[in-house]
Amino acid sequence: MGDLIPNPNDLQIVDGLNARFSGPKLQSLRAHIQNNNDDFFAPGRQLRRLTWRLNVFPSSGPKPKGRWLTFLKDILPQPIHDQILAELRDAVGNPARVNNNCAGVRFWAAYDPNLATPYGLVVGREPPDANGLYWKTITLTCLAEIPANVQGDPSNPPRDTGENGPPQPALRTRKGGGKRTGNKGGVKKAAKSKTNKVAKKAAKKKQKGKKR
Incomplete structure (x- = not known):
């Protein structure tokens, strides 16, 4: 039934895509594109491969990953x-030029009973802010959900032609959110030990002076 769109799986996909195409994750994706000369959204690339590379999948219901792919x-x-x-290539960029004027992409799925075909696409662009940054919106309109008899294939999609760099660049994040600057605990321990030694030496010297 189309009037159930967006369903729970749709919302998971929407949330996952909105997270990947905004904020630090979007900047990380742009850095990957330039640093690896990976034209991520080049003509001929496959969305099923890209959703795998970005690790965006639904998880509810029977065989959600396979049905989505x-x-x-x-x-x-x-x-x-x-x-x-x-539209994604325009919003994110390519190895020659990333689009830092686009703050991100907002995705949505909606039921449209007036469609003449099963699916449609509505693309918009919000007015830029004072800094010239704008948001792009991409809405997939639908007459019905994925048919219930679609079993789906959950296997990993094959590599796209021209794909460079790590297969799933969005997953390459450092735990802790920053660079390690050394063993801070060890430094503190060493400093404390040194302080104790100095204090003991001073105490002995003072005691020796009293005996004289």
Whole structure:
């Protein structure tokens, strides 16, 4: 039933994409594109491979990952697939030029009973702020959910032609959020030990002076 869109799986995908295409994760993706000469959203790339690289999947219901990958590969019309790819490349950038004027992309899925075809795409651009930064919006409109009889293929999609760098760059994050600057605990312990030695030496010297 189309009027259930967005369903729980849709919302998981929306939340996952919104997180990947905004803030530090978006900047990390842009850095990956430039540092690895990886034209992430180049024409010919496959959305099913990109969702795997970004690790964005639903998790509720039967075979959610496989059904999502099959939807992107076999059900989503090719013109819409290619338009989404082009819009993402425009918003994020390519190795020659990343688009730092785009603050991020907001995704959504909506039921539209007036569609003449099963799926449609609505792309928008919010007015820029005082710093010239703007948000792009991408909404997939649908007449119905993925058919219940779609079993799906959960296997990892094959590598895209021209793909460079780590397969899942968005996952390469440092725990703790920063660089290690050395063994701070060891430094403190050594400093404390040195202080104690100095104090003991001073006490002995003072005691020796009294005996004289």
